[in-house]
Amino acid sequence: MPSLKDFRVRIASVQSTKKITSAMKMVAASKLRRAQEAAEAARPYSERMEKMLGNLAGSFKGQAGAPKMMAGTGKDSVHLVLVMTANRGLCGGFNSNIIRNARALIRELKDKGKKVKVLCVGRKGRDSLRRDYRDLIVDSFTEFARKRVAFTEAAEVSAKVTEMFNAGQFDVCTMIYARFKSALTQVVSRQQIVPFPVPETTAAAVPYEYEPSDKEILEDLLPRNLAIQIFRSMLENAASEQGARMTAMDNATRNAGEMISGLTLKYNRTRQAMITKELIEIISGAEAV
Amino acid sequence: MTDTVQLELVSPERLLLSEPVDMVVVPGTDGYFGVLPKHAPVISTLGPGVIDVYRNGAIAQQYFVDGGFAEVNATGVTILVDEALPVTEITKAKADERRIAAQDRLDKATNDDDKRRATLALRVAEEMAAVAGRAA
Numbered sequence: 001m002p003s004l005k006d007f008r009v010r011i012a013s014v015q016s017t018k019k020i021t022s023a024m025k026m027v028a029a030s031k032l033r034r035a036q037e038a039a040e041a042a043r044p045y046s047e048r049m050e051k052m053l054g055n056l057a058g059s060f061k062g063q064a065g066a067p068k069m070m071a072g073t074g075k076d077s078v079h080l081v082l083v084m085t086a087n088r089g090l091c092g093g094f095n096s097n098i099i100r101n102a103r104a105l106i107r108e109l110k111d112k113g114k115k116v117k118v119l120c121v122g123r124k125g126r127d128s129l130r131r132d133y134r135d136l137i138v139d140s141f142t143e144f145a146r147k148r149v150a151f152t153e154a155a156e157v158s159a160k161v162t163e164m165f166n167a168g169q170f171d172v173c174t175m176i177y178a179r180f181k182s183a184l185t186q187v188v189s190r191q192q193i194v195p196f197p198v199p200e201t202t203a204a205a206v207p208y209e210y211e212p213s214d215k216e217i218l219e220d221l222l223p224r225n226l227a228i229q230i231f232r233s234m235l236e237n238a239a240s241e242q243g244a245r246m247t248a249m250d251n252a253t254r255n256a257g258e259m260i261s262g263l264t265l266k267y268n269r270t271r272q273a274m275i276t277k278e279l280i281e282i283i284s285g286a287e288a289v
Numbered sequence: 290m291t292d293t294v295q296l297e298l299v300s301p302e303r304l305l306l307s308e309p310v311d312m313v314v315v316p317g318t319d320g321y322f323g324v325l326p327k328h329a330p331v332i333s334t335l336g337p338g339v340i341d342v343y344r345n346g347a348i349a350q351q352y353f354v355d356g357g358f359a360e361v362n363a364t365g366v367t368i369l370v371d372e373a374l375p376v377t378e379i380t381k382a383k384a385d386e387r388r389i390a391a392q393d394r395l396d397k398a399t400n401d402d403d404k405r406r407a408t409l410a411l412r413v414a415e416e417m418a419a420v421a422g423r424a425a
Contacts, residue, residue, distance in 0.1 A: 041303040048299055048367050052360050056332065151301040151371070163402060208362075211319050211333035220334050221358060224371075231301055 004274070007267040011260060018256035024090070025249035032183060032242035038148060039180060039235040046228050053225055055208060056218050057198045067215070069162075069222040072195035073171045078115045080138075080164065081105060082157075082175035082193070084233060085125030086241040087142060092248030094178060094186065094241055095124040101188045102176050106133065117170055121157055121234070138164070149238050154231030161230075162223045165194055177233040178240035184247055186240035193229050196222060292326035295365025296342065298352065300373055305352075312343040313366055315359050324359075324366050331361045337416040339376060340368065351376035353420055355413045381421045388414035 002010075057070065083102045085095045102118075102125070109116050118133055120126035120140035130137060139160060144153040164170060173194035178186040210217055293309035314323045316338025335357045342350040357370035391414050395407035 038302070042301055044297075044304040045299045045301045045369060048297070048360075049369060052332065052358060052367070052369070055360070154301075159402075159406075166402075207330065208360075209329060209331045211317055211331060214332075217332055217334055217358070224358075228301060 002270075004267065004271060007263060007270065011263050011267065014256050014259050014263065018253055018260065021249045021252040021256060025246055025253060028091075028242045028246040028249060032239060032246055034148065035235065035239035035242050036180070039232075039239050042232055042235055046232050049221075049225055049228055053196075053221060056214060056221065067219050067222055069165065069194060069226075070196045070198060070218070073168070075171045076114070078117065078170040078172075079109050080117045080119060080161070080170040080173040080194075081109075082119045082121065082161070082173060082230075083125040083129065084175060084177040084237050085120070085122035086237070087123040087144075088241075089124060090248065091241055091245035092251075094244035094248075095122075095128070097186075097188050098176055098178055099125055099128045101190070102129065103132075105174065105176065105190065106136070119157075119160070122237075138169075144234075149231070149234045151227075151231055154234050155227045157234075158223065158227035158230045161194065161226060170194075175230070175233060177237045178244075180236045180239040180243065183243040186244055191229070191233070193226055196225065294324060294326045294328070297365065297367045298340070298373060299367070299369055300371065305373055306342075306350075309365075310342050310344055310349070311346065314341040314343070315366075315368060316340065316354065317359070324361055328361050328366075330363070331359070333359050333361075335359055335368070335370070337413040339420055340373070353379055353417060356409075376420060379417060379421045381418065384414055384418035384421050387417060390414075 085098050106116050117138050118136045123142040126140040174190050174192050176190050179189045296310045296313050298306035312325050316336050317333045318336045337355050340352045341348050352373045353376050354370040355372045360367045391410035398404040398407050
């Protein structure tokens with residue numbers, strides 16, 4: 001049976017763990033608020049970009065000569081999977097959910113006989129996928145979002161994707177990230193970003209004039225749109241991560257609390273048992289005299 | 290003059306401006322153009338330059354942008370930019386700093402893509418310096 005001192009040590013250690021998890025929960029809560037604001041602030045841009053792209057794409061509908069990034073390469077033999085995870089752990093099932101989804105996708109594609117390449121954004125995804133798919137990972141980005149996600153960081157990722165696409169290194173690119181639904185729910189989502197899925201527009205009702213030309217604008221707009229999509233998912237991911245961490249830490253704090261009360265109960269019982277035992281010893285000693 | 294045009298200036302990080310204005314002059318790649326109410330629908334790319342926002346017949350606000358897109362339609366003007374700075378915040382020192390960084394990148398660039406990007410950054414920095422020079 002553990003001694004009283006053992007109990008005291010256990011209780012003290014659980015208590016300090018509880019302090020840490022509850023502090024982490026509060027930090028995550030405040031970071032979540034900021035991340036959510038950032039994600040919301042980025043929304044107008046991507047919405048308007050989508051509208052503009054829709055208008056432009058309308059004028060290309062059914063026409064040959066659309067840029068490759070929209071029309072595709074005409075093949076789909078090489079897939080690039082963009083796996084977006086967090087840089088840090090301790091956020092419940094957040095990273096593992098994304099990674100599981102990525103693994104499933106990679107297997108699916110491999111079963112279909114496609115060639116798969118992986119681009120990791122986030123340290124956790126890279127570390128985990130490196131174990132099984134070391135030779136598939138073409139590159140990884142882990143130095144980002146130290147404080148907040150900056151657009152330039154997303155631009156870097158998208159520049160890499162664009163460069164690879166222009167060099168003909170892949171045909172289709174899918175990105176996997178956690179869409180932020182609420183602080184409690186994050187949905188792991190897949191989104192095809194290359195070739196760009198043309199939004200179903202109500203056809204450009206207004207005939208636009210284009211400066212310089214529609215083709216040039218589209219060629220400029222598409223890579224930029226890619227950067228925006230990546231930026232947006234990075235923001236969503238950041239918000240999801242904090243949401244997941246907050247929930248995980250909340251659970252951990254509650255568990256620690258339960259554990260402490262259980263241990264305290266046992267500690268008190270043991271203490272009483274010892275006092276009783278001592279008393280019995282004294283009494284029976286006195287009786288024997 | 291009661292007619293106004295709805296101007297929206299958006300950067301990836303936030304919505305900078307969304308209000309009716311008298312006129313706005315934007316730096317298109319083929320030259321600056323002004324947008325008044327009932328302008329014909331246009332989609333244009335933007336070069337580095339300054340956006341002038343006119344209110345009550347005078348320039349009310351000026352933003353330096355590094356490039357982007359402008360869409361003019363019946364509902365107004367939407368300007369998408371990577372970066373927009375109020376002209377009052379631009380200083381010669383900042384512009385020079387950028388130019389040096391861009392020049393450095395250009396010198397280090399190994400492939401065409403890098404070179405193209407660095408040249409672009411250099412152009413933005415030069416334009417910024419010019420704007421700073423004019424403001425001073």
